[in-house]
Amino acid sequence: MISLKQGPYKFNYRIAGILIHDGKVLLHREKDQEIWALPGGRAEMMEPSAETIVREIKEEIGLDVRVERLIWVAEQFFTYKGVRTHELGFFYLLSCDQDTDLFHTPRFHGVTGDAVDLVFEWFSLDRLPEHLYPSFLPNGLKNLPETLQHEVYIQEESE
Template sequence: MDISTRIGEGKFNFRTGVIAMDDERVLLHKNEYDEHWALPGGRVEMFESTGKTAVREMKEELDVDVSVERLLWFTENFFDFEGEAFHEIAAYYKVRIDGPIYKGKDPFYGKEGERVLIYQWFPISQLSEIELYPAFLREGLNDLPKHTMFLTIDQ
């Protein structure tokens, strides 16, 4: 059971983001109907560690095995999405891809339940040119922290 619940006027999420890199590129995804991009990942399940969530989500969505390398960011994020207020706690892990995955320039597809997810490798140097959320990633992925950082984000 995902840790995501409606509380009062908003929604609380507990999420893991996955940072998969290939040379100077990072893997991003979006729902087929969204305008913005995000890191792959998903909601943490009850009694599941955030690191295990990273591994599970990549297997579910892309059928690829990954190994967690390290936690880069732990965030508390306040934002609106589709007219709803969110309070989200998220762990962002850098991972190593252990299995075959498409590494070309074109978009490719994965699934999350019934939803189609669009994936694409983006040059890190060009992240400022795309709509990427949370927005701190546009700069943060250019200069990965040497130690885990805690961020509060109010978008």
């Protein structure tokens, strides 16, 4: 996975998926954290980003998805678990033709490749969680852009 440490800093190349079903979006968080995010993960070296999100969703929850289009490219600068992080993210709109119980299970668990326990939950687009990151998602998910958007988020050191 593409994640580099340089001194006190960390760089992540993260790919995320937007999966919407019946007016609800699938989000996840680490079991012991309050921060919600779109499901996804870090790309492997020499792996195209669209293939990354398909692989990550399959690994984490066993679902076969199809990439529809790239919605956002995001540059984010934030502190997570005490580490100042620079993250480059690609956010893809996904679809799924599978008839699966996951679409009707409000909350379930999955596991990352690092064996981190993840909580997945379907949230109504009208009632997204308070701690949803990156910050453009609460508004952006309610009205997905028609064209590719570039977002930049810089968290102040004191946040």
